[in-house]
Amino acid sequence: MLWLNQFYILAQTFLILLYIPRFLMIFNIHVTGVVQGVGFRPFIYRLAKSHNLKGSVVNLGDAGVKITVQGDMDQVYRFIEDIRNKAPPLAQIDEIKVEEEKEGESKELTIDFFIMQSKHERESQGSTIPPDIGICDDCMKELFDPNDRRYLYFFITCTNCGPRFTIINSLPYDRERTSMASFKMCEECNREYTDPGNRRFHAQTIACHSCGPPASLLDKKGVELSSSSIDAVEKASKLLAEGAIIAVKGNGGFHLACSAEEDDVVSKLRRLLGREQQPFAIMARDLETTKKFAYISEEESRLLTSSVKPIMVLRKKEGYDRLISPLVSPGLHTIGVMLPYTGLHALLFHENSINAFIMTSANKPGYPMVVDSQEALQKLKDVVDYFLMHNRKIVQRCDDSVVSVIGDKKTFLRRSRGYVPLPITIRKESNQTILATGPDTDVTFCILTKNQAFLSQHIGDASHHETMEFFKNAFQHFQNLLDVNPSLIACDLHPRFATTLLAEQLSQEKNIPLVHVQ
Ligand SMILES: [Zn+2]
Ligand SMILES: [Zn+2]
Known part of the structure; x- marks a missing residue:
């Protein structure tokens, strides 16, 4: 009987609890660190939805993010725990500050969770935009998938990869304040951009064949030789195999590219640049190819294939000369190697079987890398055979980083692309x-x-x-x-x-x- 009574009381309490409206409070959550340009808003959107929270998320002019949510203490606590533990791979959270809205300010949030239009206000310091991020595996797969609508699109990117530092004019980070502003999204891209289930939800660099920057191939006089982006990159890839030297406009500046296998073209490039001995960096087809001509430790391999994709200084293997011209880094037992870090680079290997290209900054030693298309046509016409261009402006010039593993420690020889401005x-x-x-x-x-x-x-x-x-x-x-x-x-x-x-x-x-x- 006693047992039944206890059960009755418990059941009643449970029913009462069910009917008491839960005490909901409004919290403002400030997140600082690297939280813009890394897919953070889409992440918060999905997370808030999964926690059944109403509210909003907004990018601020100080590179931080402000989240407003309504819920009970417990619910919001679990939400914040998940922000810390499940943040996107490229986000770096320095601090999460939580403030409860004072009585009187609080109001019932009636609408669902949404991504609010960015605000210019600066509420805290310490946040920063991310560096440029090397092409991710998902984008690489789509790039070579004939059934994907971005098949062979050289500027393929998503929320997890693509240029950031080199395209941002000002904060907060949104397409309209980047050099992508002049490329209006097509309907299909806009559909992906607004679809919470899509991996390009709120990807500011979203683009495709029909709406993104096009590529073009020009001869040294500036005469266009290509009929489309695909044609331009395909032709460039074939010309590289035939021994051409091509000025390639990338995300952070122009590179000079040519085959790293043929002595003739390497010595021609040396002669034209007046660089007799200075080693050139190369871009190898992939990790497996790199292993054929260079020793590579676990740490070196991790760095080489990381989202930064820096130039790694590696030791040459015996037989190196059979794959790479000895004129690339004469007299040295090391070679600077990087892997393709944009769709454009990956496509340059598509129409040939070259192991590696010379990929050196287009500038006289000590001078800044050329970034402007017209300037390139003027300054490089006596060095290159062709120009592979696009019409997106380079906002900030950024050379490749050069990293060496000494002992088992990463050591910077040049800290630039992929690290700056962290x-x-x-x-x-x-x-x-x-x-x-x-x-x-x-x-x-x-x-x-x-x-x-x-x-x-x-x-x-x-x-x-x-x-x-x-x-x-x-x-x-x-x-x-x-x-x-x-x-x-x-x-x-x-x-x-x-x-x-x-x-x-x-x-x-x-x-x-x-x-x-x-
Ligand atoms: Zn990607
Ligand atoms: Zn599009």
Whole structure:
């Protein structure tokens, strides 16, 4: 009898609980880190839906994301746990701040969860946009799938891959503030962009054959030789096998490409560039091909195939000369190798059986890489046979990164594409925002704010006027993205370095103290 009574009371309590309306509160959640341009909003959208939460998510002008949700404490706690644990692979969450809306501000959220139009307001510091991301496996599969509508489309990307740093004009990250703005989405792309179940839901770089930037092949006089994007890339791929030197416009600048197998074309490129000994970097067909001519450790293999896809300095294997021309890196036991990191690169291997191309930045040593199509036609016409172009503007120039594994440690020889503008976190927090202008050759500048050091992309040799113009442009861009103003400048002690002169000029103009260091 006692047992029955207890059961009756329990059942009643349960029924009462069911009928009491649950106490719902509204929470504002600020997420900082790398959370724009990495598929974060679509992720939050799907996550909120799976937690039955109403509310919204919005990109802010400070590169952070703000989420508003309505739910009970427990529900929201579990939601936040999932944000931490299930975030997209390229997102980096530094901090999640949660604030409950005060009484009076709270209102019942009636509509479902949605992605709100981005806001320009800046509410916190410390977030940054992502670097350019190498082509992902899903996009690579679609690129070579004859049944896919992006079959052989050279600018194939998704929320997990594609250019970011090199196309963003300003924040918050949305197509209209990137160099994709001039390419209006077609109906089919728009359908994918607005479909929460699609892997290109809210992918800002979404494009296809009918609406994205087209590729074209031009001869050295600038006369177009191709009838379509597919035709342009196919022809370029065949011409490379015939020994042509081609200027290829990529995401962050122009490369000079030619077969790395034939002595004739390699020595011709050396002669035309006036580079007698300096080693060239190569782009190998794939990891398996690389293993045929270079030793590669587990760590080197991991880095080479990572989403960064940097140039890895690898040791040549015996028999290397049978696959790669000895003129590529003469006198050295190492070779700089990278793998295709865009659809365009992968397609260049499609119509030939070449093991590797020379893929070197199109510039005189120490000068900035050529980024403008007209400038390329002018400056490179005496070096190349053809130009493989597209008509998307390169907002920020960015050279390839060069990485070496020493012992078992990743060591940067050049920290640029794929890493910049991600900050390096240091132990001690600075109470000043410091600009360090760098040395004279192989310059990068650094902006230190709090405990984050933002290093610029590779700038080049500061003794050239063009390089310093690039320096100023890149500095302005970083300042805008980070929303910081230096309160202190540091420069080299050498009085004649162009970086010292610029630091002195900035110090006077902005009335900021200057510190010379060595
Ligand atoms: Zn992708
Ligand atoms: Zn389209």
